[in-house]
Amino acid sequence: xxxxxxxxxxxxxxxxxxxxxxxxxxxxxxxxxxxxxxxxxxxxxxxxxxxxxxxxxxxxxxxxxxxxxxxxxxxxxxxxxxxxxxxxxxxxxxxxxxxxxxxxxxxxxxxxxxxxxxxxxxxxxxxxxxxxxxxxxxxxxxxxxxxxxxxxxxxxxxxxxxxxxxxxxxxxxxxxxxxxxxxxxxxxxxxxxxxxxxxxxxxxxxxxxxxxxxxxxxxxxxxxxxxxxxxxxxxxxxxxxxxxxxxxxxxxxxxxxxxxxxxxxxxxxxxxxxxxxxxxxxxxxxxxxxxxxxxxxxxxxxxxxxxxxxxxxxxxxxxxxxxxxxxxxxxxxxxxxxxxxxxxxxxxxxxxxxxxxxxxxxxxxxxxxxxxxxxxxxxxxxxxxxxxxxxxxxxxxxxxxxxxxxxxxxxxxxxxxxxxxxxxxxxxxxxxxxxxxxxxxxxxxxxxxxxxxxxxxxxxxxxxxxxxxxxxxxxxxxxxx
Numbered sequence: 001x002x003x004x005x006x007x008x009x010x011x012x013x014x015x016x017x018x019x020x021x022x023x024x025x026x027x028x029x030x031x032x033x034x035x036x037x038x039x040x041x042x043x044x045x046x047x048x049x050x051x052x053x054x055x056x057x058x059x060x061x062x063x064x065x066x067x068x069x070x071x072x073x074x075x076x077x078x079x080x081x082x083x084x085x086x087x088x089x090x091x092x093x094x095x096x097x098x099x100x101x102x103x104x105x106x107x108x109x110x111x112x113x114x115x116x117x118x119x120x121x122x123x124x125x126x127x128x129x130x131x132x133x134x135x136x137x138x139x140x141x142x143x144x145x146x147x148x149x150x151x152x153x154x155x156x157x158x159x160x161x162x163x164x165x166x167x168x169x170x171x172x173x174x175x176x177x178x179x180x181x182x183x184x185x186x187x188x189x190x191x192x193x194x195x196x197x198x199x200x201x202x203x204x205x206x207x208x209x210x211x212x213x214x215x216x217x218x219x220x221x222x223x224x225x226x227x228x229x230x231x232x233x234x235x236x237x238x239x240x241x242x243x244x245x246x247x248x249x250x251x252x253x254x255x256x257x258x259x260x261x262x263x264x265x266x267x268x269x270x271x272x273x274x275x276x277x278x279x280x281x282x283x284x285x286x287x288x289x290x291x292x293x294x295x296x297x298x299x300x301x302x303x304x305x306x307x308x309x310x311x312x313x314x315x316x317x318x319x320x321x322x323x324x325x326x327x328x329x330x331x332x333x334x335x336x337x338x339x340x341x342x343x344x345x346x347x348x349x350x351x352x353x354x355x356x357x358x359x360x361x362x363x364x365x366x367x368x369x370x371x372x373x374x375x376x377x378x379x380x381x382x383x384x385x386x387x388x389x390x391x392x393x394x395x396x397x398x399x400x401x402x403x404x405x406x407x408x409x410x411x412x413x414x415x416x417x418x419x420x421x422x423x424x425x426x427x428x429x430x431x432x433x434x435x436x437x438x439x440x441x442x443x444x445x446x447x448x449x450x451x452x453x454x455x456x457x458x459x460x461x462x463x464x465x466x467x468x469x470x471x472x473x474x475x476x477x478x479x480x481x
Contacts, residue, residue, distance in 0.1 A: 008125030008419070009166050016173075024049045071168050072152055072186040074196050080152045080186065081105045083140060085133045088291040090240055091212035091315060095194075097247035098204040102197060109136040111294040116448045122174050128417035128448055129288040130167050132295070134174040138182055152186035204247060206316060206349050210356065211243050211257065213314020216291065218264050218363045220300060220310040224278055225269040235263045254355065261359040278309040279410035279464050281457075284398045285443075286391065286423060289415040291315075295446055296415050302454040303413070306461045311406055313398060316353070321371045321397050369405055381436050382429060391422030396429075403437045410464045412439055413457060418447035 011027060018025045026046035028039060082099060086092050086109045099106035111132075119128075119135035137153045140146075155168040168187045175182040193202035215236055223232040239260040246256035281303050289296050291312070300310045313321075357368045375386050378400045384393055395414070402409060412433070416423030423443065426433075430441040442460055444453050 009170065012124060012126070012170075024053050071172070072188040074188075074190070076186065077152050077188050077197075078104060080150050081107060081146055082152050082154055082188065083137060084108050084154050085129075085288075086111045086136075086292070087129070087288045088212060088315070089293065090215055091208055091291070093240065094208035094212055094243055094247050095205055097244045098201055098208060099194070099197070101204075101247065101249050102201065104197070107140075109133070109140050111136060111292065113294065113450065115139055116295065117450065120448050123419075125419055126170065127164075127167075127419055128446075129286075129295075130170055131174070132288075132448070133167070134171045137171070137185070138175070138178060141182070141185065142180075148181040149184035152188045154188050154190055156192050157189050203349065203352075206319070207253060207352075207356070208247060209319070210314055210316035210353065211253075211260075213312065213316055214357075214360045214364075215239055215243070215260065216300075216312050217314060218261075218360065220304075220312055221364060222264060222267055222269060224304050224309050225275060227268040227270050231267050235267055239263055254359075257356050257359045261362055264363050278307055279461060280311055280406055280408055281308040281411045281413055281461070282311040282313075282402045282406065282409050283413050283415055284313065284395060284402065285414040285426075286416040286420055289417050289446055295417070296444070297446065297452070297454055299413070299415060299444070299454055303457065303461070306458055308411070308461050311402060311409060313402065317369055317371070317401075318394070318398065320369075321401055322394055324371075324375055366405070369401070371401055373400070373404070382432060391420075392425040395422065395426045396433075399433055399437065399441075403439065409439055411457070411460050412437075412441040414441060414443040416443065416445055418445055420445075 014025070014027075024046070026042065026049075028042065030039070082104050084092050084096055084106060089108070089111070092108045096106040096108050115136050116132050118139075119131040122131045122134060133153070133155075137151075141148050141151055153168075153171065155171065156164065168189050172187045175185055175187075190196060193205055195202045219232050219236050226232050242251075242256050242259050242263075245251055246253050283290055283299060283303075293300065300312075303310050354368060361367065375397065379385060379388075379393060379396055382396055384396060386393070399412060402412070414423060414426055423445070427441075427443040430443070434440050440460060442457055444456060446453055
């Protein structure tokens with residue numbers, strides 16, 4: 001009965017295949033609450049329908065559309081406008097600048113609440129970001145009056161246990177069904193590093209993830225204590241422009257980072273004696289929801305307006321956090337190229353990252369985070385193995401390291417879209433997470449319909465119940481169970 005996201009993909013294509021062949025079918029959704037009478041009636045009706053269809057000897061008709069559209073190849077995107085989903089308005093614009101430097105006309109989608117609501121008409125239980133991306137792509141191309149045949153939507157390839165691999169095919173089917181020329185638009189599947197486009201992009205994109213994350217992190221550190229309200233956001237906008245210029249090749253990255261940090265340092269903040277410390281609230285969760293201020297209804301601002309100080313995790317830290325378990329998994333599974341390229345890239349980036357971070361350290365007042373704990377030991381607290389890859393595993397690693405680096409964190413907030421399976425699994429582990437860390441977890445689910453979803457956080461900010469287990473998260477041994 002629950003709208004299972006994987007099932008929604010399968011059922012959708014099951015219907016398409018059977019309808020294309022003009023064949024009857026039956027879909028049963030079972031739960032423990034209904035009596036068997038209703039199911040028996042439906043099965044009996046279906047059997048009669050199948051018999052009638054068989055008796056009619058009706059010939060199957062040929063399919064009128066392709067179920068699995070073929071995505072574009074890399075060579076095909078250089079003469080097109082490549083449009084990126086805008087899951088993080090800072091990072092994605094820096095990535096677009098990197099692509100522009102390689103000669104590609106890259107742009108980012110515009111995320112708005114009306115677009116999010118419009119996208120729901122395409123949703124029958126699939127991951128909500130999929131429908132949002134499709135709707136925003138249609139609106140962007142039409143509003144900018146671009147020839148759809150000269151556009152391509154970039155979708156990241158995925159090697160984790162998630163439905164992301166189905167995104168490009170499902171989105172292409174949405175575009176085909178929409179028509180109006182959108183059936184001629186392309187969908188391009190590329191790696192997050194974009195190494196298949198240019199060998200310079202993996203390094204530049206990594207620093208786009210790092211710098212974008214550091215801008216957000218620095219803003220969260222300063223904004224609650226700024227003397228003139230709105231100044232931090234003004235500086236952030238200025239800093240994004242500076243970094244964009246650097247990624248376009250108009251100034252060095254180090255010079256840009258130095259200027260960015262100098263701008264942050266110019267913000268006047270109130271003295272320590274003028275305020276009491278705010279409870280620290282760490283945001284984690286789905287990639288699309290976590291740093292997307294439109295989709296998550298200005299989650300950071302909401303927490304700050306209600307007395308909290310937000311902890312965010314740059315995507316570069318997330319990559320380092322999960323790189324070890326994924327490299328090991330890829331080696332076990334025989335994906336040697338993935339493992340070796342990932343390991344080599346992280347080693348190459350480390351020296352430069354240290355140089356750049358020294359600037360941000362002046363703002364953040366904390367050393368460069370290390371992610372050197374055994375993933376097996378962390379996951380074993382929840383009876384999870386590294387083979388159980390996916391966002392649920394990633395969430396457990398994020399929670400552990402947030403607690404390690406911020407032992408005084410008062411609340412974990414998981415931001416996720418509706419129909420996100422990993423989010424539901426993490427939510428089901430909330431009590432055990434709190435038992436292990438001493439910090440409560442609240443899940444906020446955004447379904448695209450509006451309403452104040454973030455209101456559920458307020459009681460946790462007004463009446464915190466965090467327990468203290470010392471400066472480090474408590475690692476339970478098997479004898480504790």
